Amino acid sequence: MAKPKRGRSTATIDDHVGSRIRERRIMLGLTQQQLAEMIGVTYQQAHKYERGINRVSAGRLFEIARALSAPITYFYEGIGQEGPRQITPHQRMLLEIARNFAEIRNEKHQEAVSQLARALASR
16 A cells, blocks of 8 residues: 655655654764764664654654753744745854864864864854
């Protein structure tokens, strides 16, 4: 028996939740592989969740929220707003900074960058 087609609004919500999972993962500096291990799925499954290809069950979303230290409501924020959610240049830069920071393997270098950011922020 063929799987019933999802309604457009349902697919839009799945896409939104997936993009919020990806955004939060990147903000925390985690790879898809790391998230997958934290929630007990394969890398491919985590990728499909983020792209909205596979629907995230309520139980799995609970695990993802716990792994990403976010309330479940975080993943639904912005649903129902007019048009697709646009990431501002500032938000894109913040995500890029988080991703690059996570790539720094030397803890002393990470601490130096963190201290620099604190010093610049306090001015």
